Amino acid sequence: MSYLKEKGRIFNIQRFSIHDGPGIRTIVFFKGCYMRCAWCCNPESQEYEIQTMIEGGKEKTVGRDVSVEEILPEILADEPYYRRSGGGLTLSGGEILGQPRFAAALLRAAQENGLHTAVESSAFAPFEKIQEILPYLDLYLMDIKHMDSKKHKEYTGAPNELILENAKKIAERGVELIIRTPVVPTVNDTAEDIRAISRFAASIGAKEYHLLPYHRLGSDKYIGLGRRYSLPEILPPPAERMQYLLAVAEESGIKCQIGG
């Protein structure tokens, strides 16, 4: 039972999440990320260090170190809702692969309690780290932001070769994989961009492909962190644009949807 003592750094536990895997879910947000996506709606997730942020005019500490057994009761509190909805636990971030042992321990504890498990991850990490979590994982929600590695690096700070390679390996291992793209106008909202990603998703045997419309709801947080939001002029994609891209993606023969 030593895995219950495993510790990690998180910054939020969000209950009644309904867009991050099947059913009603609880999300544990890990702190620290390898990438720096310009549109990130959780900028407080990026630094591993515990930070202070201004929210609603008040100082708030972002980040705390917890053990699995410490947060398990809060995860299990919504068991009646998971049972009725087929939901469960989703680990998100930040990047959960920054703390693979903690992630694996949490997923294991969740599975032992009969919960469905999922992660939201970029898969930008050596495959060994991914392997640590796979035995306890039911669903991998993986972002692919761009098929062009240069552009990928330009907007996220990281190239995409490792990500694409890991996606193939995860699919080969038989873990359910859903590829998702945050659709950000001027970054990856052309038909070519979306066609390329959806084709890739279909080719490796991903189960579904989700288009997530960009939103600015996290932009206030940048100010709270004393940072500048670098995409202030970009507006969310209009509904018609999303419908068009959905039709483009569907041509690849994979099940697609707008939103998580």
Add this chain to the structure above:
Amino acid sequence: MENIKFVLEKSARIDQLIAALYEKMPEIESARGVLVTESYQQTEALPIIRRRSAAFAHILRHIPIVIRDQELIVGSATVAPRGCQVFPEYSYEWLEAEFDTVATRAADPFYISEQTKSELRAAYPYWKGKTNSDLAKANMSPEAYAAFTVHGIFTPGNYFYNGIGHVCVQYDKVLAKGYRGIIAEATAALEKLEVSDGDYIQRSNFLYAVIESCEAVIEYARRYAKLAMEKANQETDPVRREELRTIAKNCARVPEFPATSFYEACQSFWFVQLLLQVESSGHSISPGRFDQYMYPYYKKDIDGGKITIEQAQELIDCIWVKLNDVNKVRDAGSADGFAGYGMFQNLIVGGQNIHGMDATNDLSYMCLEAAMHVPLPQPSISVRVWNGTPQSFMLKAAALTRLGTGLPAYYNDEIIIPAIMARGLTLEDARDYCIIGCVEPQKAGKTDGWHDAAFFNMCRPMELVFSNGWDKGVKIGPDTGDVTAFTTFEQFFEAYKTQQSYMIKLLVNANNAIDAAHTARCPLPFQSCMVDDCIARGKSLQEGGAVYNFTGPQGFGIANNTDGLLAIKQLVFEEKKVTMSEFKEALEHNFGYGIQGKKAEELTAQIATEIARQGIELNEQIVMQIYRQVTTGGGIAPEKQARYREIKRLIDETCPKYGNDIYEVDMFAREVANTYTKEVEKYKNYRGGIFQAGLYPVSANVPLGAQTGATPDGRLAYTPIADGIGPASGRDVKGPTATANSVAKLEQGVASNGTLLNQKFHPSALQGTAGLTKFVALIRSYFDQKGMHMQFNVVTRETLIDAQQHPEKYKTLVVRVAGYSALFTTLSKSLQDDIIARTQQGW
């Protein structure tokens, strides 16, 4: 993208009917008021029950009747659409006093013509000293009367000034036997009586009154048949002419005789529903299980090919419109609490039958469809849920929720059935429950539930602990000692219970005093002939004729009291960061924040008047200075003010709050709720039944909150008290599942008069079949944990736009979009626009 069962096209007629109904401001008419007065003047020699039936008959013979354009279901209490009649036998002074302001008041205005005013002014003198409320007042102990009228601890005002209503009668009996059949039943009962029986006088008078009432209803329907025929003869459009002829035929047959078709059943239902609201001014006349008692007529016509499903839907839609054609004028104060012309005609669909099997049928779906076709406040539609409820039905209900009208309300069979069995209902009766008014369960046709007996503000006994029973310069509560001398938390909690228990005694006295007045002055023979066992016992409902008799007063303020008691426990007794004297002072000074809004103006006026009385000359400058002091909490030493504010900060930021799924806190909330529910259930009512508590305020938490000072949970003076059994406004920070888990820990079964949990959602949470499915799962999971009732406000685009323009009205509006949640009014305009856009896109 989503498949919902029973999506049917709306006939063009429905929107025309709605438009006509809402063309003008509702109007007060004098006919009923004048007629009831005429009749009473002629029947002084008769026993009261006979005077009531004579008056009912006189009204139905002479009240103007009208068939509105395009109507398929006819019968209106007023010539003006959505108009209302008046009921001077219950009370009248308040309306007379408001004659000149009722049309211009903010909440629920009514037009009243000069002629109506003068006709009513002529009728009113007869009623002086003779009304139901005059007798209720005379019956009431002076302490109870003061607690109600002067100190606002509780308010039984609804039944003090008006009829009771709050009943679901045997619509099925009228459909099956007609009033001719009920007359036969009463006649048979009469024949069984011996003139020498000790109770012959009471019984025979009641039965004669029933017969006279039923005959009057039959005659009233015939007036409609005649009018329809006259209109048909003048009609030039052949389609409408045929419709009017059918209406004439229907009204000649029902409700006198059994209904032979679904259409006749609809018309018969409507006469019952309408005339119950002409006999008495009581609201919450609830149609109950409409999908059950109408189903045999629907099935027969569908199977026999006599009607199409679309035609049936159109008739149901027409009934939905008619349910919005009845109206009620309330005094200005009550109108604030009931704003929106509330009639609370509760109609419930789905659930189990008396054998414990699922009873959902086509009509259950079609009623939900009607609520989508007719997006008006009436009826209050409710859905019964149990483990056997089909998922397709839940999805249909969820799709209705998504429209943002606040309908339907969801009820849990699995907790309500045992809860009302514990009050003495048989298993079969309990399985057949419906909902009355807001959230109150009863077995239709067997119950006089007095469900809305009073609202009891649980925050007021808490105030009395701090004042040792004093309020407005008078000692009104028991002596519980000087609060600043208390040495333990238990002492404080005991004092609260002592104050509250005493006030509950007064509440019981007030209710029984009013109950006795209704028995003596306003028994209702027509209503009573459709509730068992009135005919067999020869007694009206108001004399205890029903099989099940209850009185249900509602408590509210659980969240505020739980949070407040825990704050006192922690800050005063455990951490000793605040002394009890400081706490008391902080409450007296509204935590140093001054008073806002209308109340500030009132207080300024009070103080200014006082100053003027002392002979000081007032000028604008002085008044403004008083106003500034009132609104800023100025006039006290700055260090004191800072300390009071610090106390509020400690409460807000360091004390635990109900509604966040914290086990110890929720279990304490359960104890707090039980201080009310388990005290109320000790008492007996005037009709030989028992008291049973409910836990919900309707919207009384706003007006009664406006009479309540600052509370120990950090709530500022005169602001609303927590809604229903939910957390205090803005105190729940962990989302809907945590809130539901907390609320589920209350012992809801002992609040068998009903509980209420409101939750707010953004429409994106209900998008597509996946969204609806998750939403249904949320309801079912709360119900798995023995939640009793759940209702949802889905934020609409219009609300958000209004919030953007009037942020002061929406300080606690939280929007949740894709897991992100924020106080809407704190967001920048541009982000607000994004969220508004998302209400339409839904993702």
